Amino acid sequence: MVSPLHAKLARDLWRIKGQALAIMLVIGIGVALQVMMTGFVASLSQTRDAYYERHQFAQIFAPVARAPEYVVNQLREIPGVGAVQSRISGMALIDIPTRDIPVSAQILSLPTHGMRHLNEIRLTAGRKPEAGKSAEIVLLDSFATAHNIVPGDQIKVTLNGARRTFDVVGTAQSPEFIYYAAPGEMIPDDARFGVIWIGRPALAAALDLEGAFNEALLTLLRGAVEEAVLEEVDRVLAPYGAPGAYGLDDHPSDRFLSEEIAGLEISATNVPPVFMLVAAFLLYIVTSRTIQSEREEIGLMKAFGYTDREVSGHYVQLVVIIALAGALFGCLLGVVLGRITVPVYTTYYKLPFLLFRLELSSFTSGILTSVFVATLGGAFALRRVFKLMPAEAMRPAAPPDFSKAGNVGSNMMRLLDQPSRMVVRRLFRQPWRMLGAVAGIGAGMALSLSMLIIYEGFDTVLDRTFNVIDRSDAAVSFTHSAPIKTLLELERLPGVTQAEPVRNVAVVLRNGRRSHAGAVTGLSPDAELYRALDTNVAPIRLPDKGIVLSKPLANLLQVGIGDPVLVDIREGSQLAVTTRVAGIAESLIGSPAYMDLAALNRLMTEPQRVSGAYIAIKDGAEAQVYAALKDMPIVAGVSLRREAVQAFEEVMNQGAGFSRFVMGFMAFAITFGIIYNVARVAQDERARDLASLRVMGFFRGETAFVLLGELGVVTLVALPLGVFLGSGLTNLIAAGFSTDLYQIPVVYAPKAYGIAVAVVVGAAMASGWLVWRDLGRSDITLALKTRE
């Protein structure tokens, strides 16, 4: 048999269904995010670990200009080193018939057939090249798919200046290329960067590296200290022109994936609690309102002999049912969202498989947290149940005392009419409560505002990177450093209007124990197509002495203008030179360092050399220029700004960046939920006052003023708070989104503020309208009969 209390519970829930649903949604979203994110952390990291292990992914990568094969044995002797394997790596250009410009590709040697080796590829179709067949290659699966290339097809490849035709015998994935982008770019584009695997003898012959290698792969023994091994590897390879070995942390593919996992982990711990706090706040409001309106029933239950515990239990059940329903909905939603999001990940992270894993612990923790938080919110409200004596509860409540609040600004009050005084006094009578509402709305607005500012940030990254810093139409990279006069050849190509030199040199920048392995970019001091910008986005004229560091790099090295930095050159001259920081540059992608081209060449003791060029092309002449570039043996790759912009936009709008829209929508929904609850509770509490006003002959609009005036004031006060909190929250979220690979700038764009204010005011107006509509529906005589 259903007990009367249970029947009451069901009816109570039905009565507050709107609010209950809103709270369930908030809890549900919080739990869903947690389930989804922890699920992805587990899925991605377990898949990654298994993939690395099964395919023997190396832990140390040691590029070198050219080292004889026997050096491998020296590497093997380094304490802590497990397996060592040498290979040959180079750059190539693939000629795709349907494309104007050739596509750059990395070409890697495969060891002799049958040998178990490091960085083992995973064939997705076809087979590996057969021993002795130098024309057989394996292509990276995603690249082959992007160009509809299948085993059996032939492709033309320019390798070390010579063009040859190869037979594609297989396609493959590799743990090395889970995430990859064309050199110098951050955003992956399957079509624009390829990887070719070929038998080692064939590649050695093509690159003149017979009996030698230009990259060593190493694994570490358990307990080995990576730092120490890296130092030893550098020492062994130093005589052979090594730019410096690096560990997994600096491997581009692993770094992106690991950053993603770490970001998810942080979000999974930080984001759901925000939702839970909002839910607790809303539950507190609803429970306290319910208890207030049920004083009489509570008194009656107590009078019948129900204990405090039983009475509280009844209301706790109400709260727990909402929380449980929300949490279960959240678990379900989390799984669905997780399943939906898998393809987004597999688009950018080329894993052999990715199953969304259900973490049972995230279910239980999600449910337990929800119930705990809800009970906490309810418990605050329930304290009143214990205080209430039955007799007292069954008497009508005395009118709330306004005598203290009534003294506030009594001179100013004379200027106001009575309805306005009612609004003002209520605000002052329970300032904490009002401040709670203000804080709630402010928090909702802060969430919306920060998401909007982050949107602007993404746009700014795009604008700064492609309209302000890089204004070229294409970046051309050379196969090796070339005399500066090569630029003249480029300039002479019909359709090219401008060509500016660039030289990228691999370096390790050091300040004491802090170091960063990267590159220095040498540019003309008066460059126009590609410029270093200062933090005010004005172009920096590169000085003829010193180095200009990007802000993230300066932060990493903890140096400022005038401080010395050790530039450890890892190619050519191999010198280590101390220079001073001459400026700090703004950079949103990567951590670049800039020098005057001539100054950089002096450091290298290689005057008048360049490694590539930025070019501007006359409108309509693109095809002609690309065709010409295709035929220049010195050209290793061409990267088009237009395509880079497109790839970036795609990622931001469809891929990983899509989550910002989801987050934005949730922020708006929460903002509305909070405001609506504040309005609804105010309406409930004042039903009798409002009905009295109607009886006295106030029109519906005049009556609504008393209620909505309060909401209006609370909203108005919340706006500056929202702006303040939002600006702070944005910095936190931007820092969370940013990695040392790219930064999300915090741009306090007026547009974002305008929209955030509109969202809050709009939500207040919509809530106001809903309340106003209900005022018209409610029976005014009924409200007068019931007593508070």
Add this chain to the structure above:
Amino acid sequence: MADLGERTLDKAFVMRGLTKTYGEGRTAVHALRGVDLEIGRGEIDVLLGPSGSGKSTFLNILGGLDTATSGEAWFGDQCLTEMNDRQLTLYRRNHVGFVFQFYNLMPSLTARENVELVTEIAESPMEADEALHLVGLGKRLDHFPAQLSGGEQQRVAIARAVAKQPDVLFCDEPTGALDSTTGRAVLRVLQDVNERLGTTVLIITHAAATAAMADRVIHFADGAIREVVINEKRLAAEEIEW
């Protein structure tokens, strides 16, 4: 209908065949089953009857708080049963005062401000202070409801109702929450208002003794008027046996 309108000018209210039904079909509740009644200007009428007899519904329709299902109710030459929400609001604003069992004061306003709430919007109100003096609260003008006793709160409610100088005062159990002494004082005030301002007063009550102060006593039962008793002599409020 115009004929009826002209014939009602000397009466405060004229009702013909007034019915009110809540709900439909088998669950329908017939709160009023065809009421015919005329109420003279300046009368004090007391409405008696058990719970559910229809007296509150009757008062709500006359007060412009509810609409009738059928029939007519005239206030002077205005037909209440044909008014829309806005017209009913104006009718309440300009002609009607209400006093309820639970006072329904605005807790955030002082006694004077509660009265001013009405005088600010009425057509020809008296001063708020004057209304409060009328109910004997001249010295508690700046007190908030929480600082007043139940009887005082009810007197503020009456001051608020009469301050607009209404044509009619509707009182639903005005003494229901008060002890006998305070209750008598409140009735005294109602009588004063009637005598001084010529206001028509309709009082719903369970306290049959109150009937002694009325011009007429209207007995309700099962949604209809069972009997109308005319008092030969009205007792003063303080003479009423509680």
